[in-house]
Amino acid sequence: MSVFEVGPFRIPAGELRHDRLTATMSASGQIVGVPVSIMHGAEPGPVLLVTGATHGTEITGTRTLLKLIERIDPARLRGTLISVPVTNPLAFDRATYASPEDGIHMGMPCYWPSDPAGSPTLRIGAQIRKLFDVATHYIDLHNNAEPAVPMSMEFADECSSPEVREVQRAMAEAFGVTPVLMTDPKDGTAERVGSVEGQPAAAASAHGIPGLMVELLDEHGHQGYEAGVRGVLNVMSKLGMLADPVVPQLIERLHGSFTYHGVLTSLESGVLFPVCEPGTVVEQGSVVAHIVGMDGSVVEEVKMPVTGFVWAFLTTAPGGGSFAVPEGHAIGFVAAAGA
Numbered sequence: 001m002s003v004f005e006v007g008p009f010r011i012p013a014g015e016l017r018h019d020r021l022t023a024t025m026s027a028s029g030q031i032v033g034v035p036v037s038i039m040h041g042a043e044p045g046p047v048l049l050v051t052g053a054t055h056g057t058e059i060t061g062t063r064t065l066l067k068l069i070e071r072i073d074p075a076r077l078r079g080t081l082i083s084v085p086v087t088n089p090l091a092f093d094r095a096t097y098a099s100p101e102d103g104i105h106m107g108m109p110c111y112w113p114s115d116p117a118g119s120p121t122l123r124i125g126a127q128i129r130k131l132f133d134v135a136t137h138y139i140d141l142h143n144n145a146e147p148a149v150p151m152s153m154e155f156a157d158e159c160s161s162p163e164v165r166e167v168q169r170a171m172a173e174a175f176g177v178t179p180v181l182m183t184d185p186k187d188g189t190a191e192r193v194g195s196v197e198g199q200p201a202a203a204a205s206a207h208g209i210p211g212l213m214v215e216l217l218d219e220h221g222h223q224g225y226e227a228g229v230r231g232v233l234n235v236m237s238k239l240g241m242l243a244d245p246v247v248p249q250l251i252e253r254l255h256g257s258f259t260y261h262g263v264l265t266s267l268e269s270g271v272l273f274p275v276c277e278p279g280t281v282v283e284q285g286s287v288v289a290h291i292v293g294m295d296g297s298v299v300e301e302v303k304m305p306v307t308g309f310v311w312a313f314l315t316t317a318p319g320g321g322s323f324a325v326p327e328g329h330a331i332g333f334v335a336a337a338g339a
């Protein structure tokens with residue numbers, strides 16, 4: 001099999017290389033590089049790109065990729081694995097969700113269009129775009145703060161063809177956490193917490209690369225990244241890159257179809273106390289959270305707007321903040337049961 005070439009990298013068949021894409025330069029002249037590990041299999045096959053820390057505070061994907069690489073023997077691999085454990089080093093190094101330099105987070109459009117002369121984050125995106133240009137499949141690993149349940153996001157409407165959609169579906173099933181069909185709710189949710197459309201996995205799917213976004217858990221123990229490792233290995237098996245069987249996830253998934261409904265909103269201010277287990281289906285109208293005032297009384301019972309499940313409760317700032325909520329705040333993500 002021939003040498004795998006992308007950007008400045010050349011990897012012979014059956015080898016693993018760790019390198020960096022030079023992305024931008026800091027004000028004091030420090031070179032900011034994106035770490036990239038490429039494992040080029042002994043046999044030809046798909047080219048799977050996996051990114052972690054698209055949001056700088058979400059390092060479960062980073063942990064996943066650092067552990068994943070040691071679980072795969074390049075001699076057994078069909079195709080090529082491109083691992084980007086830190087997609088946004090500007091945010092990762094400062095433990096921020098977005099880059100402090102320009103306020104851009106990489107869940108926003110950074111790859112299509114690619115802007116190599118743009119602000120620092122867009123320059124990072126332009127370098128990583130070179131990896132997308134050789135990829136046949138894509139997984140973007142994120143995580144929510146707990147309490148949360150791992151889930152994957154399918155972007156059916158963005159897929160460039162029925163074939164891309166079919167592969168995206170198969171990747172979601174193989175990853176093994178509960179898939180949720182993502183479309184922007186028509187209630188202003190996108191303006192508050194971001195649009196589905198700009199997500200890298202959605203954008204990749206729109207450009208012919210079946211993409212899956214996964215929300216893992218932030219737990220520092222085994223469940224967060226072990227579920228990530230298992231999920232990516234499962235997808236690689238499903239795509240024929242590994243000979244191992246697809247195995248069930250560590251956390252039981254929900255069966256049935258689920259659609260993104262939008263966010264739970266607190267009308268009152270106070271401290272958020274979740275009173276339901278994320279990932280458990282509850283009936284419309286069930287109380288899922290209390291907002292507790294400073295005298296200890298429950299000032300609001302937050303109810304499920306639909307029958308479905310909450311996959312995560314939200315802190316006041318993405319990747320930081322707390323459960324001290326102001327009035328009218330988005331406090332959780334809801335998936336509705338049924339297509």
Ligand SMILES: [Zn+2]
Pocket residue numbers: 054055058107142143
């Ligand atoms: Zn994220």
